[in-house]
Amino acid sequence: MPHAVTFQQVSRHFGAVRAVDAVDLEIAPGEFFAMLGPSGSGKTTCLRLIAGFEQPTSGHIEIFGETAEGVPPYRRHVNTVFQDYALFPHLNVADNVAYGLMIKGVGRAERAREAEAALEMVKLPGYGGRKPGQLSGGQRQRVALARALVNKPKVLLLDEPLGALDLKLREQMQEELKALQRALGITFVFVTHDQGEALSMADRVAVFNEGRIMQTGTPHEIYRRPQTRFVADFVGSSNVLSPDLTARLGGPRQWASLRPEDIRLDTDGHHRGRVIAASFLGSATRITLEIDGETLSVLLPSGSAVPEPGEEVAFSWSPGDLHVMGDEA
């Protein structure tokens, strides 16, 4: 079985800007795939390359084994949930959802039936008669999802779909999206700048920076074994240790990553540092240690004793927690 999406050395340049730069990518059928990166890292351009809104400057794209470059969006069996939903303001919710079916020439009665079924799937039954302007952000998001899913796409593309929702709603939608993806078995490609979202939802994550993929892997791999300094810092804001500091802390003279939550403060710890700041995060407290001019973040679980700024503390970690990385930024 071919991959759902394949990128071979795909680049998309806008003038001198290399939005996407020689990206190789393979997404398996039925996978929940997240593209994670800061804004301007090329993840959305990659999504638009799959949708067909952008054409690659060079390279080759396949969707389920078929060449995609040069094929317009309307001939791709791929649907998108847009960041700001892009619902048609002049159509009511039912007509929005049924738009793809209407274009395909499905009869009015069947269209209405399928649109209502799709609205039920996203928990908005009976909302068909309303206009998009009368819905809340969360409801619009669900309509956008129903409008895409009603076409039973081979690949569903989601462009930061939860970005505009408040925290509570976002967490709820994360679970629903995951459940929906499992139930439908459709390949989901999800773009986000929120590492927590990517880690909690995706089967695999590609971390983007400056138009390139820095690392692809399961959330666990990405989190526990970041291959580059960027990935370590961007995903879970790990401590990125310079070769000097790693050596001083007893490791090889190489760049390394040490997760803040893996560091323990204990009196018999081998290393010492001075607390220079502490901030309360709710479920934990983050303190910043200074060791010979370099800083280290430590995440203390709530309930543990928090040292005052200025105090000298001893700290340690389990041997496996210090993860040595390559030289690549």
Added chain:
Amino acid sequence: MTAAAASGPSAILPGRGGIGGALSDAFWRNPKLLLFLMLTPPLLWLGVIYLGSLFALLMQSFFSIDEFSGVIVREFTLKTYGELLRPSNLDIIIRTVTMAALVTLAAAVIAFPIAYFAARYAKGRWKAVFYLGVMLPLWSSYLVKIYAWKLILAKEGILNWLFAKLHLTFLLDGWLALPVVGGNSLSVSPTGTFLVFVYVWLPFMILPVQAALERVPSNLMEASADLGASPGQTFRNVLLPLALPGVIAGSIFTFSLTLGDYIIPQIIGTSHRFIGMAVYAHQGTAGNIPLAAAFTVVPVAIMGVYLWLAKRAGAFDAL
């Protein structure tokens, strides 16, 4: 901390003083006062001068003229409106409305691609070029433009010359030989009147359509394509419905301006009269103010019906 706050400037600044300060404070406390002061003069102007004269006009149309003495009889009657239905007058109305409809249609068809380009693709310098190109013709005198067109369309004009050079004179002659639209030359044919109307009113169609298209988010086009719609289907199902309020706004201009114009058909075209010319003749030379008023009510009524139909067809749903 307290010492710094106490020694710094006070948290509440003193009033500015004077009439200006008092007025600013009063307007800030009572924004409606400012609104009232700003709106009263223009509303009075509109209400008294504009609506008042329109009402006076409406009154006039219910009077009649005594056919022997030529004196206006100030008694309510529908006789003047009855006169509108005489074949010669009905002819004028039908001719004018048909022309206005055709001009509007042609202007919309020509304006749409131009407006689309300006709204979607023109950036920076090209946007300036677009606005200049559309507005520049409006800056020169309307009469100059019409006489220029008379020369262009004349038998010895550049258009005839061009057709001759292209060996296509037979096409032009064939068209001019047609009944209704044809004539001796373009400058004395209804086709000529039509061309000049379209040219003169085109900016009034382009600008509102461009404004409407500018408000259509481009991701709606993408969403439509994403859902399988070809560019043609996207145009019909998304772009046109969303731009329709702009097209209707533009058509109000082109339609009503054509309905009321009396100069273009007088200079370019046949001797057949249009509503504007009839109004001009009746209130001027003939002194038949009631009939002139009744003629003037026709475009108003037509525009009312037109807007009502447009609203019923859902043209303003996207507003």
